[in-house]
Amino acid sequence: xxxxxxxxxxxxxxxxxxxxxxxxxxxxxxxxxxxxxxxxxxxxxxxxxxxxxxxxxxxxxxxxxxxxxxxxxxxxxxxxxxxxxxxxxxxxxxxxxxxxxxxx
DNA sequence: TACTTGACAGCAT
DNA sequence: AATGCTGCCAAGT
Numbered sequence: 161x162x163x164x165x166x167x168x169x170x171x172x173x174x175x176x177x178x179x180x181x182x183x184x185x186x187x188x189x190x191x192x193x194x195x196x197x198x199x200x201x202x203x204x205x206x207x208x209x210x211x212x213x214x215x216x217x218x219x220x221x222x223x224x225x226x227x228x229x230x231x232x233x234x235x236x237x238x239x240x241x242x243x244x245x246x247x248x249x250x251x252x253x254x255x256x257x258x259x260x261x262x263x264x
Numbered sequence: 265t266a267c268t269t270g271a272c273a274g275c276a277t
Numbered sequence: 278a279a280t281g282c283t284g285c286c287a288a289g290t
Contacts, residue, residue, distance in 0.1 A: 168286095187272050191285090199285045200272035206287090208271055221271080229271045236271080 168196060172206040179220040182247040183262050186224045204229070219243040226257040 171194045179185050185193075187200035196202055207218045219240040223229040230237040232255075245251065252258055 188274090191272085196285080198273070201270065201284090202272090202286050204271035206271095209287095218271085223271080224273055231271095240271095 168194065168202070169206045169209070171195065172203055173210075173216050176207070176216050176218060176221060179217060181217070181220075182249060184220045184222050184226075184244065184249060184257060184259070186226075186259070187221060187229070188224055189264070190221055220247075222257060226252075226259045227255060 172190060175190050175193045176185075187203045188198075190203045191197060191200045194203070203221070207216075207221060210216055210218055228237055228240050230240065241251070241255070244257070249257055250261060
């Protein structure tokens with residue numbers, strides 16, 4: 161097997177899919193929950209590889225600073241922010257989400 | 265095949 | 278607060 165850990169991507173998607181609407185998780189949290197503690201980067205790659213028509217709520221994943229980790233001004237960025245606001249997620253003055261509102 | 269990048273995070277300086 | 282280094286691992290060059 162070329163891939164030593166087959167299915168981890170799927171594992172990651174499963175974790176992301178389990179995030180309740182109106183709530184967000186950080187890459188680190190997702191990684192940890194997927195059994196990949198400290199491999200937050202892997203989460204980023206897994207999400208990046210998602211098809212445009214995916215039903216995975218990738219927009220509920222932000223970085224540890226409570227910010228959207230995508231180039232500001234990009235389509236993905238605005239899409240993510242729009243969806244989060246639509247779910248009731250509050251953004252701070254500097255486009256920052258106060259993660260404390262979720263208990264972390 | 266080797267080196268560099270990257271939807272990150274945590275700790276040290 | 279800002280910068281730099283390290284860990285982790287896949288994908289790109």
